[in-house]
Amino acid sequence: MVKCALISGRGMGMMHGGNFHNHPDAEVVAVCDMDPGLLEKAKEHFGVPGYSSIEDLLANCDAELVLLIVNETRRIPPLRELLEAGRNVFTEKPLCGLQGQATVREADLAIAAPAIATWRESDQKFGIDFNYRFMEHFRKLHDDVVEGRLGEIKMVHARAHFNCWSHIIDQILWNMGTPIWVSVVGDPNEGGGWKRLIHIGWENGVVGTLTGTNLWGYDDHPLRVKILGDKSYAEARGLDGSYLLRKAGNSEIEEKWENEPGKPEMPESFKRMADGVVKAMQNDQPFPADGEAAWNELLFEAAVHRSALQNGARVYLSDVDRAAFV
């Protein structure tokens, strides 16, 4: 049994806590929330002891895995505390964003860097909830890319509503690896979820685009990722889930998949992620999306921010990475 402690009595926290608690090989053994009302409710729900601070939790509970489901605006200090105390940690995305998930800045990367350094020096497990990796249509796209069914990859074409922003970046990086540069049109001083047009380049010559805004709402899928190879191209769309694989050039349909009506992929993906984390604990393997995935997504966002502030200059991710640890 993997013993878990849950930090957060709010909606997302309770959802994750429930998924781990309902897993046959895991259980929530303690809860923690600084809000007394939410703490009481969480204690009652799971029938376990509760603590109002992480310090108390660490002193009184030997759970090997901590589910740290707090907001990106206040994730890094508790993450560091838990890692320094030797606990394995599963958390939400993005790794850090003091102004929210749609406005990640280069400064957020520097804030997160010491936590990543602590984790890299440890032998603990740390991972982030890039649960879209566990949606059937995104899994199909990934398998077709890495197993060569698209042929040699040439281009990536993606767009997202900001509610899906960290996930679409993770999808691009998960499929294609970390790019070497970005060049961005957009103005971070616009405020809020500033609209952005991102050009991306990989070392092997693959190029891509990613565009972000909330203006198109959720009308025609909040995110789409299309990857084009010299044999075939494929697109995974949305949170319910659909996938279309076509032959390059003549567009002949090779595979079409849609979620079963009334069975969207999104809720299932959280349960599958919990299962992946529990299995990684049992088999002593990295979490399905580990600290490097968390870091690389944030690194990409930091490079995007720097490029936009420099009027679309080509920014190399390796330069941004180096600057974060100075």
Ligand SMILES: NC(=O)c1ccc[n+]([C@@H]2O[C@H](COP(=O)([O-])OP(=O)(O)OC[C@H]3O[C@@H](n4cnc5c(N)ncnc54)[C@H](O)[C@@H]3O)[C@@H](O)[C@H]2O)c1
């Ligand atoms: N993966 C997905 O698809 C998906 C979907 C929706 C939301 N999310 C993410 O989930 C996260 C949800 O976070 P939230 O907004 O519920 O978090 P929050 O910061 O509001 O915190 C949740 C609870 O934890 C408690 N808390 C926070 N810090 C604490 C501390 N140091 N010690 C004790 N208690 C503490 C708070 O009192 C609160 O009740 C966000 O980062 C969001 O981006 C992910």
